Amino acid sequence: MKRILIYVCLLFSAFSAWGRNDNLGKETKEIMKRVADWQIDHPNSGAVKDELDWTRAPLYMGMVDWAEIAEKEDRDKTYYDWLLRIGRRNHFQMGKWMYHADFIAVGQSFIDLYIKYGDRKMVAPVMARANWVVENPAQTSLKLDYSRMETLDRWSWCDALFMAPPVYAKLYSLTGDRKYLDFLNREYKASYEYLYDKDAHLFYRDARYFTQREANGEKVFWGRGNAWVIAGLAEILKAFSPNETSRKFYEELFVELAERLAELQSPDGYWHASLLDPKSYPSPETSATGFIVYALAYGINAGLLERDTYLPAVEKGWKALVGAVESDGKLGYVQPIGADPKKVTRDMTEFYGVGAFLMAGCEYKKLFE
Structure with a gap:
């Protein structure tokens, strides 16, 4: 009798968990669809209209992740078709500046589309741009005055670590050509040594903030800036094979940054515009929160972060994000x-915020599958 009772209890627990997970999956899909559809219906909602601009890159990345779910689970090709129309309309080109990280960022989703559809036109422009940069590396010092345009030829600001490095990681994975890996490792580690505060375990946005302080006397560490970095690390790690020897540096940095960011989550579930002075910026901030939730959820799914330790932060962060959706x-x-940190209001939206939300939702959904 005792064994039967134990079996019944375990069976009930399993069915309860299945029901909860199934409901969570449906709820997550529903909210992602609403957000994705709103964005498609409002193509001019962002500040920049150029479809190849860096602000669109995270949106396309989030849409690629969402499109995969929509097609696989609902046979809905709407979102892949939307991405293909944008790519074809722009001939899958990169932005104008040869070295600037922002102008190769859209290449990440174009590579993903190439992997799905096999049309070389989708990957040729990003490969041509990356090849030129690798073969003609910028000679600019990272320590130039940030006001000089030449400093943008290299990854001298932390946002750049989301925009460009995953492109080179994906091209290395796609081709096996070590020139992409060698360039990635050299440039990323140079930026890390320059921008990473090894005491605070956080990244400065750029050199202008090395000596600045918040109103409470703390160093200035921008929420979205560090969110860009950890989300970019997740993209790099996704691109690498499990036995890639270069993983060690990126994995260790990812885990270290994840641990620090989890400590800095506010009680409301958000990561605010200023990581060390949230009281000066009390408003929610969804782009930082979206990218961090995405990265932490990825870390759990990939076995890099302990589920019991980090799942509460992910769940609280996702709940906060959902609360910001009209x-x-x-x-x-x-x-x-x-x-840098700025005031935020509920009516403010941007392409990259929507991309971060979709990336976070897709990774969050996997936690319960």
Whole structure:
């Protein structure tokens, strides 16, 4: 009798967990669809209209992740078709500046589309740009005054670590050509040594903030800036094979940054515009929160982060993100384009915030499958 009771209890627990997970999956899909559809219906909602701009790159990345779920589970090709129309309309080209990380960022999703469809036109432009940069590396010092345009030829600001490095990781994975890996490792580690505060375990946005302080006397560490970095690390690690020897540096940095960011989550579930002075910026901020939730959820799914330790932060962060979505699907509380903490209001939205939300939702959904 005792064994039967134990079996019944375990069976009930399993069915309860299955039901909860199934409901969570449906709820997550529903909210992602609403957000994705709102964005598609409002193509001019962002500050920059150029479809190849860096602000669109995270949106396309999030849409690729969402499109895969929609097609696989619902046979809905709407989102892949939307991405293909954008790519073809722009001939899958990169932005104008040869070295600037922002102008190769859209190449990440174009590589993903090439992997799915096998059309070389989708990958040729990003490969041509990357080849040129690798073969003609910028000679600029990272320590130039940030006001000089030449400093943008290299990854001298932390956002760049999301924009460009995953491109080279993906091209290395795609081709096996070590020139992409060698370039990635050299440039990333140079930026890490320059921008990473090894005491605070956080990245400065750029050299202008090395000596600045917040109102409470703390160092200035921008929420979205560090969110860009950890989300970019997740993309790099996704691209690498499990036995890639270069993984060690990126894995260790990912785990270290994840641990620090988890400590800095606010009680409301958000990561605010200023990581060390959230009281000066009390408003929610969904772009930082979206990218961090995405990265932490990826870390759990990939076995890099302990589920019991990090799942509460992910769940609280996802709940906060969902709370920033209007009934029509508009995502609010996205800090506008910038380089440091700023005030945020509910009506503010941007392409990269929506991309971060979709990336986070897709990875969150996997936690319960």
